[in-house]
Amino acid sequence: MVTPSLLNCDFARIADELEALKQAGTIAVHLDVMDGHFVPNLSYGAPVIKDWRPRTDFPFDTHLMMSDPGRYLDDFIRAGCDVIIFHIEAVPEPVPLLRRIRAAGCHAALALNPPTPVSAIEPFLDELDAVLVMSVMPGFGGQAFEPSVLEKVRTLRAARPELPISIDGGINPTTAAEAVAAGATQLVAGSAVFRNDGNYAAALAELVQGARRGIE
Numbered sequence: 001m002v003t004p005s006l007l008n009c010d011f012a013r014i015a016d017e018l019e020a021l022k023q024a025g026t027i028a029v030h031l032d033v034m035d036g037h038f039v040p041n042l043s044y045g046a047p048v049i050k051d052w053r054p055r056t057d058f059p060f061d062t063h064l065m066m067s068d069p070g071r072y073l074d075d076f077i078r079a080g081c082d083v084i085i086f087h088i089e090a091v092p093e094p095v096p097l098l099r100r101i102r103a104a105g106c107h108a109a110l111a112l113n114p115p116t117p118v119s120a121i122e123p124f125l126d127e128l129d130a131v132l133v134m135s136v137m138p139g140f141g142g143q144a145f146e147p148s149v150l151e152k153v154r155t156l157r158a159a160r161p162e163l164p165i166s167i168d169g170g171i172n173p174t175t176a177a178e179a180v181a182a183g184a185t186q187l188v189a190g191s192a193v194f195r196n197d198g199n200y201a202a203a204l205a206e207l208v209q210g211a212r213r214g215i216e
């Protein structure tokens with residue numbers, strides 16, 4: 001599955017952007033929340049997501065790049081997030097938070113930055129609905145894919161054949177193929193979708209074609 005990251009969309013026209021993604025065949029969107037502390041950038045938070053919620057029925061895959069996600073977790077749950085992902089680097093003892101997310105009826109996932117080994121999340125795999133492997137340092141769209149993370153995807157896939165594995169950062173048709181071949185099941189793509197020609201259907205089709213090459 002290709003999940004567009006809204007980071008590069010036109011936020012002034014969010015309802016139109018969501019509708020255009022729907023017409024292009026999207027089935028979920030990835031929301032990048034940045035706190036200016038865990039990552040050197042700011043984006044948007046729960047009040048904005050709450051206003052988007054009635055505009056779309058897309059599941060909201062919410063990537064919390066925050067130093068203290070627990071402090072704001074209830075706001076994201078109330079805002080209507082469906083999948084809530086936070087970083088193991090921010091919360092080294094993640095079980096209480098993962099359980100709060102699941103108890104609220106949401107899916108819980110842990111993200112890991114490129115330098116972070118799989119062993120950092122291994123003890124918590126039973127508590128997870130998915131893992132998000134970052135293939136760039138978080139904070140900005142449009143960065144180059146870091147190929148060394150593919151080994152982590154392979155390791156996770158071998159350890160957990162059924163675990164949904166997302167990969168996020170620098171996804172294009174070529175890296176989509178590599179990620180899927182390694183075992184990724186969800187490809188988060190920002191700049192490869194929100195490219196200059198505005199043809200989201202064509203962009204998604206190219207990414208899906210790339211992903212298919214990875215299965216063959």
Ligand SMILES: O=C(CO)[C@@H](O)[C@H](O)COP(=O)(O)O
Nearest residue numbers: 138139141142169170190191
């Ligand atoms: O979490 C992040 C960046 O920190 C991502 O979700 C990016 O928004 C993906 O953008 P591209 O790398 O595909 O341009």
Ligand SMILES: [Co+2]
Nearest residue numbers: 005032063168
């Ligand atoms: Co993201």
